[in-house]
Amino acid sequence: MLIFTVKRLSLMILTMLIVSLLLFVLLELQPGNVATKVLGPYSSEEQRTLWLEANGYLEPVWTRYLSWLSGILTGDFGDSIRFKVPVADVLWPRLWNTAILGFWTFAILVPLSLTLGVLAGMREGSALDRAISITSIITTSVPEFASAVFLSAIFVFALGVLPGTSGMTDGFDPLQLFLPVMVLILYDVGYVTRMTRASMAEVMTTPYIRTAVLKGLPFSRVVFRHALRNALIAPFTVIMLQVNWLLSGVIVVEFFFAYKGFGGLILEASLNQDIYLIEACTMVAVFVAVSTQTLADIGYTYLNPRIRLA
Amino acid sequence: MSAPAKPSALFYNATTRLLMRVLRSLAVLRESKIAIAGCTLVVFWIAVALLAPLIAPFPPNAQIQPFAVPLAAAPDGGIFLLGTDQLGRDILSRVMWGARTVLFFAPLATASAYIVGIVMGLAAGYFGGWADDVLSRVSDIILSFPVLVLYILIIVTIGASGINIIIAVTFASAPGVMRIVRSLVLDLRTRNYVAAAQTRGESPWYIMLVEILPNARGPLIVDSCLRIGYVIITIGVLGFLGLGLPPPDPDWGGMINESRALALAFPHMTIIPCIAISSLVLGFNLLADGIREVSLHD
Numbered sequence: 001m002l003i004f005t006v007k008r009l010s011l012m013i014l015t016m017l018i019v020s021l022l023l024f025v026l027l028e029l030q031p032g033n034v035a036t037k038v039l040g041p042y043s044s045e046e047q048r049t050l051w052l053e054a055n056g057y058l059e060p061v062w063t064r065y066l067s068w069l070s071g072i073l074t075g076d077f078g079d080s081i082r083f084k085v086p087v088a089d090v091l092w093p094r095l096w097n098t099a100i101l102g103f104w105t106f107a108i109l110v111p112l113s114l115t116l117g118v119l120a121g122m123r124e125g126s127a128l129d130r131a132i133s134i135t136s137i138i139t140t141s142v143p144e145f146a147s148a149v150f151l152s153a154i155f156v157f158a159l160g161v162l163p164g165t166s167g168m169t170d171g172f173d174p175l176q177l178f179l180p181v182m183v184l185i186l187y188d189v190g191y192v193t194r195m196t197r198a199s200m201a202e203v204m205t206t207p208y209i210r211t212a213v214l215k216g217l218p219f220s221r222v223v224f225r226h227a228l229r230n231a232l233i234a235p236f237t238v239i240m241l242q243v244n245w246l247l248s249g250v251i252v253v254e255f256f257f258a259y260k261g262f263g264g265l266i267l268e269a270s271l272n273q274d275i276y277l278i279e280a281c282t283m284v285a286v287f288v289a290v291s292t293q294t295l296a297d298i299g300y301t302y303l304n305p306r307i308r309l310a
Numbered sequence: 311m312s313a314p315a316k317p318s319a320l321f322y323n324a325t326t327r328l329l330m331r332v333l334r335s336l337a338v339l340r341e342s343k344i345a346i347a348g349c350t351l352v353v354f355w356i357a358v359a360l361l362a363p364l365i366a367p368f369p370p371n372a373q374i375q376p377f378a379v380p381l382a383a384a385p386d387g388g389i390f391l392l393g394t395d396q397l398g399r400d401i402l403s404r405v406m407w408g409a410r411t412v413l414f415f416a417p418l419a420t421a422s423a424y425i426v427g428i429v430m431g432l433a434a435g436y437f438g439g440w441a442d443d444v445l446s447r448v449s450d451i452i453l454s455f456p457v458l459v460l461y462i463l464i465i466v467t468i469g470a471s472g473i474n475i476i477i478a479v480t481f482a483s484a485p486g487v488m489r490i491v492r493s494l495v496l497d498l499r500t501r502n503y504v505a506a507a508q509t510r511g512e513s514p515w516y517i518m519l520v521e522i523l524p525n526a527r528g529p530l531i532v533d534s535c536l537r538i539g540y541v542i543i544t545i546g547v548l549g550f551l552g553l554g555l556p557p558p559d560p561d562w563g564g565m566i567n568e569s570r571a572l573a574l575a576f577p578h579m580t581i582i583p584c585i586a587i588s589s590l591v592l593g594f595n596l597l598a599d600g601i602r603e604v605s606l607h608d
Contacts, residue, residue: 018451026467134344137599141592143543145550145566146584153577164574248458252547256570266459267551270466282459290454 005298012294019286020072024065027275031057037275038081072283078276082268087280090265095284097168098250098261104177105184105246110239113189117196117235122223124201133197136190144252148183155179166257180253187249188242192235199234203227233303240296244289338604345600351593355586359409367391368400370407370560380578395569395579404560405586411561412590415472416541419479420534423541427484428530431491432518436499446492449485457482461544465553472555475548479541490533494526501525528605535598539591546587562587 028034034057035048043051052058056067071077077087120132142150156164156179166176203209204227212222250263258264266285269277339345358365367388368374375382376398378390392401434445452460464478498504499522507517548554549563557564562583569579 015451015454019454022451026463133599137344137595138592141539141595142588143546143591145547145563146588149566149570149573149580149584152573153581157574157577244454244456247456251458251462252550255551267462270462271552273466278463282455282463285456285459286454289456293454 001301004301008294008297012290015290016283016287020069020283021065023279023282024068027279028064028068029061034275037273072280077280080269080274080277082272082274082277087276090277091262091280091284094260094265095262097259098254098263101177101180101184101250101253101259101261102243102246104181105188106239106242108181109185109188109192109242112185113192114196114232114235116189117193118200118223118228118231120193121197121200121231122204122227124204129197132193136193138190139186140190140194142187144183144187144249145256147186148179148253148256151179151182151186164257166259168260176257176259180257180259183253183256184246184249188245192238192242195238196231196235200227200231203231206230233300236303237296237300240292240299243292247285247289339600342600342603344596345604348593348596348598348600351589352597355409355590355593356413358406359413362403362406362410366400366403366406368403370403371399371558373398374400377576379576392582393576393578395565396572396576401565401579401582404565405562405582408560408562408565408583408586409590411555411559412542412545412587415475415545415555416538419476419545420483420538420541422476422480423483423537424487424530424534426480427487428491428523430484430488432495432523434488435492435495436514436518436522442492445488449488452482452485453489455482457544458547461548462551462553465548470548470553470556475545475554479544483537483541487533487537490529491526494529495522498522498525532598532602532605535594535601539594539598542587542591542594 031052035051036043039047039051057064059067075088077091079085080087080090083090116132116136120129123129139147152164155162162178163173163176164179166180168176209222209227212226213219217226247263250261251267252263253259254261254264255267262281262284265277266281268274269281336349339349375385375390375394376396378394378398380391380393382390382393390400390402392405394400395404430445430449434442455463460482461478464481465474468474468477495518504517504521507521512521545554545561546563546566549561549565550567552564552567554563555561557568565583566580569576573580
């Protein structure tokens, strides 16, 4: 178990290193491009050369990569071109806003989809199972931007009960979180439900469940005491991997609702060619994604005694 | 002695046989109501896309009369069944032509991702060893990106155009296909017919493509339906974020993006393309579910 954990962690570090190298090659290999992006397209050749010299861009590539990497590791990402402040000053508050969004999404998504999945999977083929399965196909088929439009049409235009944007311009307003969180949940709940259902349905066909039913245990006891423990191992991994999906989802949702979060920031950075901000955002996004994958792997191994004790 | 069959006749026979097989497997789908519903939606949109030049009431980019509500009368005596957008273009015609765009690029991009993913997966699963290590590691790294971050990075770097969307989809989706193919090959390569082909001295790629791949088709067909739906969403998202196909040609995601600011006053402009894209994706997802259901019965 310990060896597995160490192996998995070192793999994660290796992945991060390769991603950082790729990013560096993609964005910074040619110093001329960097100078143009930082100083703008109308800067003179002389200005660019001076800037390159002053910022150490004329050093050999490897020295530059290493100093860039150490900057990222110490949280020094350089200055944002668009916001004219250090990247860290925009990045962390935005990330915190997205964490709030993510927290509420997961706080509702997890219990909801697990309950629906278990209800559907415990009696495979029942009317309830059919209804839940078809509903989850439908919700998964509606892209986030479309469900954002539909929900806005209902709650903002028709009923007028929720605000249509979530800019939080007059301080934090919990009402403005409703629609973004609903959109994120709606898109994801179907997938997690189906995975839980599949896992539950599989467990329900195992001999030990049949034994429990045949020896006359009440059905609720069979489900809660016998089936759930095994049926919830697989969904654990699925839920952890949803963090990666969520990072994509927040880009659309934050753009749609003008929410000042990480997803909106990464889009804004890319559209404005804000090179240091793109680098920082991508590294953070990949770090979050890779570390949740690693946690999912380690957690799965820990939860499953057949692997843990093998 | 009978004369040898003409090549054209041979070709004709092979085509008819293939067509019959496809039709027969489609007939099996009757067993599943879900598959029928999915098939209906997909066929409907394919028909709309093919017939768009004939059935669209107006040219898709013609600016006729802005801000017409659904069912308003057009100046030339026709009717704007679904209204017009902020530039006066008929929404129904744009949705119809937009179906063409999405049903051209989505299958093409998916097919391209499949070709790359299948070749990678076959090689990784069949050869194993360092080929597997390298290919799996590369896939892991690509898949560790949040997928939309990857799309945005690629599109911002190489620019937004049809061909670049296909490149981006291939790059981002091929690793997922590769993983599925690889796991299927790991199972199939231990079968007797593969050993027989190896004993006959067939080349590795012949074995992979002719012996192994056809037997892996079941899960791949289901996955391709799901993936095509996802690619449609991706193209829509890119259009919605302003990174899709360049205007003015109709593209559902772009239509939503352009009319979004006016949604408060004219919600129909935004809602109609949203319904179009959702129903097409739903069609593919239902189809995938139905095929899986039918294949489990056998």
